[in-house]
Amino acid sequence: MARIRLTEILVGAFMVLGFVALFFLAMRVSNLSLATAEDGYSLTAKFDNIGSLRVRAPVTMAGVRVGRVAAIGFDQETYQAVVTLRIAEQYDQIPTDTFANIFTAGLLGEQYIGLDPGASPDMLSNGDRIEFTQSALVLEQMIGQFLLSKAEEGGK
Amino acid sequence: MPSFSSHPKQRSDQMESGSTTSRSSGDGSQRAATEALVRVRGLHFRRGEQRIFDGVDLDIPRGLVTAIMGPSGTGKTTLLKLISGQLQADAGEIEVDGQSIGSLSRSELYALRTRMGMLFQSGALLTDLDVFENVAFPLREHAKLPESVLRKLVLIKLEAVGLRGAARLMPSELSGGMARRVALARAVALDPTMIMYDEPFTGQDPISMGTLTSLIRQLNDASGLTSIVVSHDVSETAEIADHLYIIANGQIMASGSPREVAASDSAWVRQFMDGEPDGPVHYHYPAAPLEQDLLHSAVH
């Protein structure tokens, strides 16, 4: 009888431990805790080239994460990428003349959007568009330019 | 039948008109028509190329101890498995208590099995349960008894096989003979109408052999059981059986009361009963001549 009881206790502990691990994976390892910041507001921005920016990439201001990329689309008329940003509720003081850059973390790291606040007294609100954008630096283009300039130097 | 369950000696005398021919015939089959609990007709069964039964007819009379004897490997265990529906016959009819085994649905077969007990050659105790729980197992499964009643019942059954003191041992702590006795207690736990013993005597010391034989006899007589004892132990089996069948080479070689079979002058029966290595029944498994095999192996 005591043996059966001990088995039951250990099995119970095992199940609890397993679910704690799942909870840890959900809340601490993955973005489920951030997904609750789903409510917030959306902004759009058009870029000539987004490089390898992905949905869910972070959106930061002064290095602080304020939101994430919610969607990436393509505008057939302007031939630009349309990026929808989801900004957390509490960051509602973003000026209308804010600059959106696509940066790369580290040399080959992931790409993210950095917002550079402007000075306008008007603030962006849901559905607004960020006018000023800076496209991603694409490594191939940089290398191509570098080689070209080297070639020109060599030609002289 | 009540009139049969009083004195074994009387019973043997009543069966004296049975014959030792190769088919159950004459008086035996007349009686069987009314009293057989198990009827086997024209049984054919093969395993791969090997014919195990080749047209076997036999009757297990109700309320008696019937022994099925034969050299090892003739299919005695197989016969019990066929009777209990664990194996399906290739051809022929097996009826238990008027129900044809082959045509039963699974649930009907299980219902029938609650009235059959079987003592396996190895005991077949559940190794993760102790002795008490093993005996309690069929009761817990099929009889919704209060725990206190169940406890008493199990202890009574264990007392009957002399192992009440071993109730809390695990099967791994039992000797082969003890395990078989626990299995016996388990087989009779549900008070079946029929019980099948597969080689109950092998591996028993003389004392437990003696108690076991009297136990089988007592169980049979006290509760009106029908018993089938499968064995190759000639003397013990002859001692407790009311009726004997000897099978060999897929056929019934002899049947009748132990006395009649012992008095038979058939060469088959003589060889088996007296334990002679060679005779009409081959001790050797069928094979090509030895010289041929030896010569072949020399070539390789």
Place this chain on the structure above:
Amino acid sequence: MLDSIASLGRAGLAAVASLGRAHLLLIGILGGLPSMLIRPRLLVAQVYNLGVLSLLIILVSGLFVGMVLGLQGHYVLSQFGAAESLGVMVAASLVRELGPVVTALLFAGRAGSALTAEIGLMKATEQLSGLEMMAVDPVKRVLTPRFFAGLISMPLLAALFSAVGVMGGWFVGVGLLGVDDGAFWGQMQSKIDFNEDVLNGVIKSLIFGVVVTWIALFEGYDTSPTSTGVSRATTRTVVHAALAVLGLDFVLTALMFGG
């Protein structure tokens, strides 16, 4: 020549036949679900055997795998100045692949082989026939609780493996090699998606649990009831389960993450 073709055909037919028997067995096992729910204690005992008893090897392996990932990952990533991505790398490899796969392989070796040997020996010692004769269906009584115990234990074990592995990677990366703590977790959280990565990993481990337990039970139940038979069946369980897990992992990965 003809002989070898014939033997190939025979082997093929035998494989198909045993696949058929395995499916029939699975149907029987699933049919035992209602009667198992009446006796939850049988399930608890088997979760103990398969889950709790596998816990130690899973935790220790997970910790070491995570630590090795931290060490190797840091070595490679720091060459590109991306050591902050260590958390992502460790967590992604664990949650998507190593957690489910290594856990399944260990589970096959630790629990699967034990299951096969147990069922095979129950068959060899006529315990299964004994149950039949007591009018108890051995498939429902013996196999069903073990099957569901495997199905429950595997995802939990895989989750524990991944969680402990992430902690191991964190310990090496942040604790020993000086990766920034905030970057380690922050990048991990922004890159690892719950639905895409964690949930898919759980689904994988569930499928592996079903497959490994099913193979183990089938091999045990289908064994020839001798000591050679049981030992062969045990070996087959480990080999077949490992191959099935690795093969299925490829298919599942392609389906889940390929698009």
